[in-house]
Amino acid sequence: MNSDDPIVFVVDDDYRVREALCSLIASVGLRVAAFGSAAEFLKSEKPDSPACLVLDLQLPDRSGLELQRELAAGDGPPIVFITGHGDIPSSVRAMKAGAIEFLPKPFSEQELLRAIDAAIVLDREGRRKRSELAELQKHYSLLTPREREVLPFVVAGFANKQTAGDLGTSEITIGVHRGQIMHKMGAGSLAELVRMSDKLGIARTPGRSK
Amino acid sequence: MQRHTATEFGRLVKRVEEKTLHPARLNIGSRLILCFVFIILVMLGADAVVLWQFQVVHAQAERLNGIDQKLVTLLRVHASLLEFYAGLEAIAQTEDAGLLVKEAGALRTVALNDIQRAVSSFSLLPPDLQQDPNFLPTLHVIQSSLTSQLETIIKLATSGDWRAVQLRLSNQVRPLESMTSALVEKVDHDAAEQRAETVLNAGRVQRLVFVIVPTTAVFALLIAATLGLAITRSITQPLARLVEGSKALARGEFQHQVTIQGNDELAHLGQVFNDTARRLRDLYAVLQSSEDRLRLVIDTIPAYVWSTAPDGSVDFINRRWLESTGLSEENALGWNWSSAVHPDDLPRYVDELHRAFAAGESMESEARLWRADGKYRWFLIRNVPLRDELGKIVKWYGTSIDIEDRKQAEDALRQAQAYLSEAQRLSHTGSFSWTVPSGEIFWSAEMYRIFQCERTTKPSVELAFQRTHPQDALDLKQVVARASQDGEDFDFEHRLLMPDGSVKYVHVVAHGVRGESGELEFVGALMDVTAVKEAEGKIRLAEEALRQAQADLAHVNRVTTMGELTASLAHEVNQPLSAIAANGHACLRWLSADPPNLAKAREAAERIVRDGQDAGEIVRRVRALFRRAPGEKDVLDLNEVIGEVLRLLRGDAGRRGIAVETDLDKKLPSVVADRIQLQQVVLNLVLNGIEAMDQVADHPKTIFIRSAWESPNAAVVEVRDNGAGFENPERAFEAFFTTKQNGMGMGLAICRSIIEAHHGRLWVAPSQGPGATVCFTIPLKSSEMQ
Numbered sequence: 001m002n003s004d005d006p007i008v009f010v011v012d013d014d015y016r017v018r019e020a021l022c023s024l025i026a027s028v029g030l031r032v033a034a035f036g037s038a039a040e041f042l043k044s045e046k047p048d049s050p051a052c053l054v055l056d057l058q059l060p061d062r063s064g065l066e067l068q069r070e071l072a073a074g075d076g077p078p079i080v081f082i083t084g085h086g087d088i089p090s091s092v093r094a095m096k097a098g099a100i101e102f103l104p105k106p107f108s109e110q111e112l113l114r115a116i117d118a119a120i121v122l123d124r125e126g127r128r129k130r131s132e133l134a135e136l137q138k139h140y141s142l143l144t145p146r147e148r149e150v151l152p153f154v155v156a157g158f159a160n161k162q163t164a165g166d167l168g169t170s171e172i173t174i175g176v177h178r179g180q181i182m183h184k185m186g187a188g189s190l191a192e193l194v195r196m197s198d199k200l201g202i203a204r205t206p207g208r209s210k
Numbered sequence: 211m212q213r214h215t216a217t218e219f220g221r222l223v224k225r226v227e228e229k230t231l232h233p234a235r236l237n238i239g240s241r242l243i244l245c246f247v248f249i250i251l252v253m254l255g256a257d258a259v260v261l262w263q264f265q266v267v268h269a270q271a272e273r274l275n276g277i278d279q280k281l282v283t284l285l286r287v288h289a290s291l292l293e294f295y296a297g298l299e300a301i302a303q304t305e306d307a308g309l310l311v312k313e314a315g316a317l318r319t320v321a322l323n324d325i326q327r328a329v330s331s332f333s334l335l336p337p338d339l340q341q342d343p344n345f346l347p348t349l350h351v352i353q354s355s356l357t358s359q360l361e362t363i364i365k366l367a368t369s370g371d372w373r374a375v376q377l378r379l380s381n382q383v384r385p386l387e388s389m390t391s392a393l394v395e396k397v398d399h400d401a402a403e404q405r406a407e408t409v410l411n412a413g414r415v416q417r418l419v420f421v422i423v424p425t426t427a428v429f430a431l432l433i434a435a436t437l438g439l440a441i442t443r444s445i446t447q448p449l450a451r452l453v454e455g456s457k458a459l460a461r462g463e464f465q466h467q468v469t470i471q472g473n474d475e476l477a478h479l480g481q482v483f484n485d486t487a488r489r490l491r492d493l494y495a496v497l498q499s500s501e502d503r504l505r506l507v508i509d510t511i512p513a514y515v516w517s518t519a520p521d522g523s524v525d526f527i528n529r530r531w532l533e534s535t536g537l538s539e540e541n542a543l544g545w546n547w548s549s550a551v552h553p554d555d556l557p558r559y560v561d562e563l564h565r566a567f568a569a570g571e572s573m574e575s576e577a578r579l580w581r582a583d584g585k586y587r588w589f590l591i592r593n594v595p596l597r598d599e600l601g602k603i604v605k606w607y608g609t610s611i612d613i614e615d616r617k618q619a620e621d622a623l624r625q626a627q628a629y630l631s632e633a634q635r636l637s638h639t640g641s642f643s644w645t646v647p648s649g650e651i652f653w654s655a656e657m658y659r660i661f662q663c664e665r666t667t668k669p670s671v672e673l674a675f676q677r678t679h680p681q682d683a684l685d686l687k688q689v690v691a692r693a694s695q696d697g698e699d700f701d702f703e704h705r706l707l708m709p710d711g712s713v714k715y716v717h718v719v720a721h722g723v724r725g726e727s728g729e730l731e732f733v734g735a736l737m738d739v740t741a742v743k744e745a746e747g748k749i750r751l752a753e754e755a756l757r758q759a760q761a762d763l764a765h766v767n768r769v770t771t772m773g774e775l776t777a778s779l780a781h782e783v784n785q786p787l788s789a790i791a792a793n794g795h796a797c798l799r800w801l802s803a804d805p806p807n808l809a810k811a812r813e814a815a816e817r818i819v820r821d822g823q824d825a826g827e828i829v830r831r832v833r834a835l836f837r838r839a840p841g842e843k844d845v846l847d848l849n850e851v852i853g854e855v856l857r858l859l860r861g862d863a864g865r866r867g868i869a870v871e872t873d874l875d876k877k878l879p880s881v882v883a884d885r886i887q888l889q890q891v892v893l894n895l896v897l898n899g900i901e902a903m904d905q906v907a908d909h910p911k912t913i914f915i916r917s918a919w920e921s922p923n924a925a926v927v928e929v930r931d932n933g934a935g936f937e938n939p940e941r942a943f944e945a946f947f948t949t950k951q952n953g954m955g956m957g958l959a960i961c962r963s964i965i966e967a968h969h970g971r972l973w974v975a976p977s978q979g980p981g982a983t984v985c986f987t988i989p990l991k992s993s994e995m996q
Contacts, residue, residue, distance in 0.1 A: 013864060014785045016821045020792030023814050027799035027807075058865035084781040084788075084865065105788035109795035 006120040007031040007049055009077065011041045011067070012056040017082075017105070021054060021112075028113055030120075036060075038067040050077075050127060052100075052119035054112070057083035057090060065090065068097050075130060078119035082107060136196055142184045150177040154190070155197045237474050238445060245437040249430050256426030263415040263422075270408040277401040280345075283328040284397050287349065288390040290324035293317075294356075295379065295387060298363065302375050310367040310375075318360050325353050348393055352386050448476035455483055464491030514579075514589070514610040516547070520603045522567055531610075536582030552578035552586045563593065570595055570603055579610065587614035631655060638738035644671070644720070646694045646730040660716065660738050662708055679705035679713060697722040697730045703739070715743045782828050782861050786821040793817045831858055845991060846888065848881050848917055848925055849874040855892045856915065863900055868911040875918045878925050880991040883968050888988075891961045891972075895929040895984050898957060902933030902982060909980075924970070924987045932981035936974055961986070 008030050010021045018034045025032040031049075035041040038059050053076070057064040068079055081094050081102045091102040100122065101115035143151065153163040153174075160174040167174070187193035297317045301310045329349055359382050366374045451468045458466035464487055470480040508515050514531035518524045527542045535542070535550040542550075551559055555577035566573030572594045578586035589610040596605040631654070634640060640657030644650070651669040658665050661677050671690065678686050682704035693700045699721045706714040720734030797814035800807040831854070856870060863870050881888075896913060903911040913931045920926035958972075965972040965986045972986035 014789070016786055016789035016817065016824065017792065019817055020789040020796060020814070020821075023796035023810060023817075024792045024799065027796045027803065027810065058867070060864045060867055060869070062867065082788075084784045105784050106791040107788070109792065109799075112792075 004049055005031055006124070007033060007047055007051045008054060008116055008120075009041060009046075009051060010034040010054045011036075011038060011059065011064075012054075012082070013037060013058075013060050014056070017056070024109060024112070025054075025116065030116070038062050038064075041067070042070075050120050050124040052116045052123060053077045053079045054116065055079050055081055057081055057094070065093055065097070068094065068099065072097060075126070078122045078126075080112065080115040080119055082112075133199060136185075136200055139185045139196075140200055143181060147177050147181050147184070150174060151181055151197065152203055154178055154181060155194045155202065238441070238476070241441055241444075241474075245434075245441065248437070249434050252430045252433060253426065256422055256430075259422050259426075260419055263418050267408075267412050267415045270404075270411045274401070274404050274408045277397070277404045279334075280332060281394070281397045281401050283331045284345075284390065284394050287324050287328040287352075288387070288394050290321050291352070291356075291387055291390055294321040295384075298360075299376075299379055302363075302367070302372060302379060305367075305370075305372045307367045307370065311364055314360055314364055318357065321356060322353060325349055325356075344396070345393060348389055352389065355382075355386065444474075445476065448480060452476070452480060452483055455480075455487065459487055459490065462494075464488075464494050512612070514608075516608050518593075518606045518608065520567075520605065522563065522606070534581050535579065550580040552580070554578075559591070566593055567606070576613065587612055588617040589613060635659070638741070640736045642669070642720075642732075642734055642736060644732045644734075645725075646697075646732070648729075657736060660714065660736065661706070677706050677708070679707040681705070693720065693722065693732065694730065697724070713740075714738055715740045779828070779832055779858075781865065782858075783825055785861070786825040786828070789821045790818050790825070793821065843882050843884050845880045846883055846885055848878055848888075848927065848988070849876065851885065851888050852892055852915055852917060852927065855889055855896060859893070859896055859900070863913060866900060866904070866911070868900055868903055868913055871912055871914045873914070873916040873918075875925075878917060878919065878990070881925060881988050882991050883988060884964075887964045887968075891964050891986065892927070892929075894957045894961050895986075898984070899929055899931030899933065899982070902931050902935070904933070906933055906980075920987045924989050926985055926987045928975070928983060928985045930977065930981060930983040932979065935977065935980055935982045958984075 008025045010018055010025070010032060012018045012021065012034070013036055015036070018036070022032050022034050033044070035044065039061050041053075053071070055064045055067060059067070064079075064081055064083075068076075071077075071079070078098070078100045079094075080100050081091070082105055083090070083102070084105050094102050100119040101111070103111055103115065140148075149167065150163065153166065158166075160171045160178065164171045164174045181187075182190075182193060185193060185196055187196060294317045297313060298310075301313050304310075329346065332345065332349075359378070363375050363378055366372075366378065448468075448471070455466055455468040466487060467484050468480040468487075470477050470484070509529040511528075511530070514534065515528040516524050516531065517526040523544050524547050525543065527539065527547070532539060532542055537546070537550065548556060548560070559575055559577045562573055562575045572592065574593075575591045577589060577591055579589045580586055590613045591608065591610040593606050593608040595603045596607060598604050634654055634656035638656065638660065640660050641654045642657055643652045649671065651671070653661075653669040655665070657669070658667070661669075661673070663669075663673070667673065675683055675687060686702065686704050689700050689702050692698075699719075701717075701719045703715065703717045706716055708714060715738070717737045717739045718734060719737075720732040722730060722732050725731055793814040797811045797818065800811035800814060852872070852874065856872065860870055892915075896915065899913045903913070909932065911932065913929070916928040916930075918926055918928075962972040965988065968988050970986055970988040972984070975983040975985050977983040
């Protein structure tokens with residue numbers, strides 16, 4: 001198994017359910033790791049591969065929704081909720097917070113496996129995007145503060161002259177900055193630079209400093 | 211001479227003064243006697259000197275006188291010799307021998323007599339005058355020669371030789387004459403010498419006397435004056451001190467002491483004075499201390515003490531009175547005491563006082579007296595007269611004693627009696643006493659009311675029997691007969707049949723006591739318990755109804771609780787069912803794999819079996835919980851009951867994120883209780899705790915169940931959560947009081963009634979920190995058996 005092999009994490013306090021799920025997931029050829037509580041899960045080493053989290057809604061240490069909230073802050077895997085007696089408010093909250101599926105027990109194996117597959121696909125895509133963004137951010141981090149200041153003007157389509165006026169410097173200096181930005185960001189064209197800055201979430205309208 | 215005497219006198223005075231002014235060694239009497247003796251001796255000495263001088267002069271005169279006599283004798287001898295010779299010559303002239311013979315004899319006799327006289331007179335002279343060595347021999351020569359010459363002459367005359375006679379006369383007789391004249395001359399000379407000397411002596415003596423007598427007089431006077439002065443001073447000084455001391459004594463300065471010098475009478479007097487003063491001082495001190503003591507006693511006895519003049523004006527008042535009333539002594543004396551008497555009591559008291567004074571008899575009265583703290587207190591006031599020997603009243607003595615407490619006690623007693631009477635009336639309890647030997651009976655007012663008798667009726671045992679219900683009369687008589695014999699207390703309940711036919715239930719309690727003379731007396735109470743009896747019947751009915759209602763309620767609660775549990779139970783069953791389904795699918799997949807993974811499939815199949823058993827167990831437990839109808843008490847292990855409930859709830863708690871902790875005392879003996887009801891209580895309490903923690907987000911949720919000994923006879927079960935807690939712990943037990951959205955508010959009320967039906971208690975314990983603690987006790991089997 002290489003690192004791109006997906007893994008399914010199962011978090012359920014009931015060992016019977018845990019064991020059954022592990023066996024079921026393993027039977028379709030997926031890697032599986034099971035935990036009895038959210039804390040155990042959070043503590044564990046996770047491989048850098050596409051993943052899916054099958055999460056019980058009620059856990060002894062914290063609720064599944066809480067764990068979902070915590071994971072959303074980082075790059076947590078997509079979540080498939082399972083619950084003994086799911087209520088509508090909880091399921092709505094879970095889905096709103098980005099859960100792939102919300103399955104009341106007992107659930108059908110197809111539903112579960114489908115949801116797990118969907119989650120893995122989603123995670124794989126997410127991981128790709130995240131690594132791309134990370135690359136961009138690496139480039140962006142090379143820019144000097146002045147270049148970062150100039151960048152929003154460039155991607156907003158301002159002429160060098162106007163930018164120089166706004167930033168209180170010469171047109172030539174802005175030209176040099178522009179060249180450096182294009183080079184450092186690895187952008188082949190202005191359009192590409194604009195896309196990059198979109199991904200980085202840089203506003204196109206420069207904030208006027210004065 | 212004058213100067214000599216003066217210095218001598220000065221020395222003497224000084225010496226005398228030293229002797230007398232110095233510590234008087236002698237008594238005054240001896241001193242005075244000595245003084246006078248000394249003066250007399252001085253005067254006697256002076257007199258002796260004078261007498262001696264007179265004696266000297268007298269001896270001189272005597273001597274002069276003797277010499278004169280000697281001279282006279284000598285002159286007489288000389289004269290008789292001359293006459294003898296003259297006679298002889300005359301005869302010789304005549305030459306008559308006869309005559310001569312005749313006359314010669316006579317002449318010779320005369321001459322010899324004279325000589326003899328002279329000799330004898332001479333021998334009478336003082337010896338110092340006889341010392342003339344010539345005188346007597348001369349006289350003896352004359353005497354002897356005269357006779358012989360005369361005889362010779364006679365012979366010559368007879369012979370007629372007149373010539374020889376005459377010759378002889380002139381030759382031989384004449385020398386004799388000259389001899390005597392020489393003697394005379396000598397004696398005369400002596401006499402003249404002696405006279406001169408005598409005169410000289412007399413003059414000396416005269417001068418001496420002139421000096422000695424005044425000197426002696428002055429000397430004696432001076433000595434007398436000096437001694438007198440000295441003695442006077444030695445007497446007057448101590449006397450003055452004594453007088454000073456006496457004056458001091460008179461002033462009351464008993465500590466005054468007189469300085470004492472020497473040991474004479476005045477010193478003794480001073481000593482006696484000092485002793486007297488000392489004794490007086492001691493006496494005064496004793497007197498003072500006894501007076502102080504008396505004063506202290508008077509001032510500290512817990513009473514007011516005073517004395518008044520016969521007219522009633524106060525002349526002494528003790529300090530306690532003054533302190534108590536706050537009056538000053540001046541303000542209290544005279545008639546001002548009246549300001550301390552309560553205005554309402556004053557006229558009556560003054561009236562009583564006047565009457566007592568007029569009659570001259572002791573009086574006793576009660577009045578309120580003012581106290582400095584602004585309150586009046588009741589006092590018992592007594593006045594007693596003091597009479598002199600004639601029976602006249604000279605003083606009145608008075609005391610007053612605080613009787614406020616007694617007064618209050620009297621009031622309280624009066625009030626208590628009133629209350630007692632009222633209480634007897636209200637409680638329908640009469641009291642009585644019964645002196646057995648005399649049959650005398652006392653009834654309180656309520657007794658008459660209960661027996662429905664006139665107050666004028668004389669109570670008796672017969673009357674009591676007469677009113678007793680015929681069915682109870684025999685029993686009562688037996689009880690009374692036994693009690694009157696052995697004197698033991700009795701407690702008896704019986705019925706009275708009233709004249710109007712109504713029946714009263716009464717409860718008699720009596721206590722036997724022996725009087726001083728040994729007679730038996732019963733003191734007791736009789737209570738009309740008719741109302742109580744009636745009420746008891748009603749209560750019994752009400753209690754039964756209540757029990758039924760409680761049972762119904764408990765049933766409702768159980769059903770409700772089951773409803774609440776349904777979700778939990780569903781989940782509890784759901785878990786193994788989900789696992790079974792998943793395992794089944796997994797098993798199928800492992801089997802349908804290529805190649806089939808039989809080991810995995812087998813594991814999955816085994817898990818299906820296991821989980822199936824789990825699900826069955828859960829169903830069994832639920833059935834066990836609600837299997838039997840309530841109302842049957844069994845011997846139960848309390849911890850087992852708790853364990854059953856917890857097994858049922860643990861999953862639910864876990865899902866809600868609640869940790870369940872227990873601390874169960876394994877050594878607890880069994881309890882006797884209704885299993886279902888006890889489970890219901892534990893279930894309710896734990897469920898309440900779990901629900902109370904729903905909203906908790908800031909700390910771990912824990913429910914804690916503890917069982918322990920509460921006392922040797924009871925176990926305690928404590929259910930503690932750290933949830934919202936009770937806002938109002940006591941209201942928690944009110945029926946239909948709930949903080950739950952869909953609760954009935956019956957849970958705790960029913961739990962409490964269940965526990966109380968088991969003779970236990972259920973309460974909300976104050977809890978530290980968040981959450982609530984509910985405890986209940988339940989008697990242990992051992993105590994239940996007793």
